[in-house]
Amino acid sequence: MTETGSARDLRDDLSFLLARANALSLASGNAALAAHGLKVRSYSVLALAVGGGRPSQREIAEYLRLDPSQVVALVDELQRRGAISRESDPNDRRANVVVATDAGRALFADAEKSAREAEREIHAELDDAERDVLVRLLGRLAFPGSGEPRAG
Template identity: 70%
Template structure:
């Protein structure tokens, strides 16, 4: 399978010392995956960040904006903008948090849950294309390793 166009790099750069830097490799792989994901989600009027908020709002966790910011590692103001955008499209609602009257939780509407179901397929297809050169076993191992890095306390 051909490599994504944005994954191609000149040989002189691919053989540089930077390619021994795991953090650089993670950042480059993330940039490639993010570009593919954003391209796939564009047909649904979403980008990776808004899709992430919508997926989390569609679950049972009923996250607050603060929790979304912490989990997604975004500035709280970015999450406010993302929720505002999704709310303007009637995909999420802010509802009072039953455990803290000063806070709101973000909950997907029926339309938001429907969009997530369709957009998830586009996101998965993009992920499959980006990871096509990895075996199923390697994908599983990569997921395990990334979860260990992303959630070191667990």
């Protein structure tokens, strides 16, 4: 595609640039995580479980901005694999929290190496200082206001 008309205009459109960068990042992440039987979404759920915060499925859905039914399917898959377990929330017996198993922590440790390598490759155009600025700015956009919410 040439840089004429709307294509040129899109290079100055922040929403388009964020969407395109996201699509490229997701494709790279999914390819890297495939060797571990994961995708970016399931890896993200596992990361939250490994973090030790004991998030509920509702908290995971809110944090990842996914429909709760999507989170149920992701948690079901990770539970079938023995990577996580659902435990009763001691503060609310009607809710379950998601907890990583030993196998899940090992899977995450291996997958995290692949995810970080893919991230380095997809962001190779940025030096460390630029990457740090981008992380800080995207963090402000992703979690506006008083700071980043925590799952769990």
